[in-house]
Amino acid sequence: MSLLALYERLFAAFGPQGWWPGETPFEVVVGAVLTQNTAWRNVERAIARLKKADALTPAAIAHAPRAMLEDWIRPAGFYRQKAARLQGVARFVLEEGGMEALAEAARRNTDAARRKWLSLHGIGPETADSILLYAFDVPIFVIDAYTKRILARLGLASSEATYEDLQARFHAALPRDAKLFNEYHALFVALGKDFCRARPRCGGCPLLAHCPSAQVAQKAACR
Numbered sequence: 001m002s003l004l005a006l007y008e009r010l011f012a013a014f015g016p017q018g019w020w021p022g023e024t025p026f027e028v029v030v031g032a033v034l035t036q037n038t039a040w041r042n043v044e045r046a047i048a049r050l051k052k053a054d055a056l057t058p059a060a061i062a063h064a065p066r067a068m069l070e071d072w073i074r075p076a077g078f079y080r081q082k083a084a085r086l087q088g089v090a091r092f093v094l095e096e097g098g099m100e101a102l103a104e105a106a107r108r109n110t111d112a113a114r115r116k117w118l119s120l121h122g123i124g125p126e127t128a129d130s131i132l133l134y135a136f137d138v139p140i141f142v143i144d145a146y147t148k149r150i151l152a153r154l155g156l157a158s159s160e161a162t163y164e165d166l167q168a169r170f171h172a173a174l175p176r177d178a179k180l181f182n183e184y185h186a187l188f189v190a191l192g193k194d195f196c197r198a199r200p201r202c203g204g205c206p207l208l209a210h211c212p213s214a215q216v217a218q219k220a221a222c223r
């Protein structure tokens, strides 16, 4: 199955996912940092607290007393680490002239913009690419643990493949289209949450008929 055919099957099964849930590009950035190692519902609670405190702006986060910021984002877990990361990101946004200037820079020279985001404390490839794609509409494919697991189980990639290897595969196989990349990543998350979990729920999975891992598991169960 090609990567485009996989997208079409997932889209037919799950429909449009409406990502990213965020009212402004800066809210997307904050969400991308807060979602590290936690469930999205916890991020929503932390973002609601930031909004209630009128603190969901680069200036408010950059200048907030650290203990206060930690308290606002506590529901997202790892709140000390994440508060430090958020303040680093908020200061970076201010130094670079704001979100609109960063969006323009990302569209003009994506590689240079990506390197800058990656140089920030606690911002790895998945977070940087989520920001570029979902906050700035730059066509760059986000790889996460669900993507790696699903591709490996479908026999479409080695479980040893690196982030960069997998990203290059998507970039080579698909039209460079931010809308498509936005939807595709969200569909991987939908499949990973509903079916292709650490212990897969293959019954009812829309990829069941095309998945060698499911077939192996079913044969083993019949012995």
Ligand code: SF4
Residues within 6 Å of the ligand: 150, 153, 154, 195, 196, 197, 200, 201, 202, 205, 206, 207, 208, 211, 213, 214
């Ligand atoms: S059939 Fe099972 S292993 Fe294959 S993609 Fe679906 S849930 Fe994952």
